[in-house]
Amino acid sequence: AAGVIQSPRHLIKEKRETATLKCYPIPRHDTVYWYQQGPGQDPQFLISFYEKMQSDKGSIPDRFSAQQFSDYHSELNMSSLELGDSALYFCASSQWTGTETQYFGPGTRLLVL
Amino acid sequence: AQKITQTQPGMFVQEKEAVTLDCTYDTSDQSYGLFWYKQPSSGEMIFLIYQGSYDEQNATEGRYSLNFQKARKSANLVISASQLGDSAMYFCAMRLLTGGFKTIFGAGTRLFVKA
Numbered sequence: 001a002a003g004v005i006q007s008p009r010h011l012i013k014e015k016r017e018t019a020t021l022k023c024y025p026i027p028r029h030d031t032v033y034w035y036q037q038g039p040g041q042d043p044q045f046l047i048s049f050y051e052k053m054q055s056d057k058g059s060i061p062d063r064f065s066a067q068q069f070s071d072y073h074s075e076l077n078m079s080s081l082e083l084g085d086s087a088l089y090f091c092a093s094s095q096w097t098g099t100e101t102q103y104f105g106p107g108t109r110l111l112v113l
Numbered sequence: 114a115q116k117i118t119q120t121q122p123g124m125f126v127q128e129k130e131a132v133t134l135d136c137t138y139d140t141s142d143q144s145y146g147l148f149w150y151k152q153p154s155s156g157e158m159i160f161l162i163y164q165g166s167y168d169e170q171n172a173t174e175g176r177y178s179l180n181f182q183k184a185r186k187s188a189n190l191v192i193s194a195s196q197l198g199d200s201a202m203y204f205c206a207m208r209l210l211t212g213g214f215k216t217i218f219g220a221g222t223r224l225f226v227k228a
Contacts, residue, residue, distance in 0.1 A: 031214060033214065033216065042204055042219060043158070044218075045215050045217065055213070056213045057215075092158075100210065102148070102160070104160070106157050107156055107157065
């Protein structure tokens, strides 16, 4: 079965640079979620999109922005990167069926030097 | 505000035995979903089981079952017949099913299965 695809899987950036993470949800899934997981931490909800519209916002820094495109893929744009942005970034997708189970992608491991 | 509490930072279990991982939650909403995820050392997040707040039966998925006690606001995960491959971090999570998509996670419980 198709799963959530994230690219790149690993990314190394310098401070103050920008990064773009991509997410391709499971086909026919209409909701995308972004999470940030720091080392030894639980995932923190950043933002979600339902049917290409932003549906909810969590602890996403102002330096970050995201959008969902017409083909339902989503991108998380991160600017002015800081050392503390080093983390595992997950994308998850779900379908409006009642259970709303979120299926996670493999994550993008970002290292900011 | 919603909150998930997992009070067991680490747990040990003997292979083939059952283990219960605790999760309590706090919300004033009546409509919510509770999830358990497994995160092995490789880092991926694997969905295990889901329980809706209106579900009267406890959810089961193979060796995983969820002991849902709504009045106590607890949603404990029971793993039966533990296997070495069950060694991982386990997260309990909650999403309100009305008015938003924000999902919160507990701090997690690291499970060690001993041979």
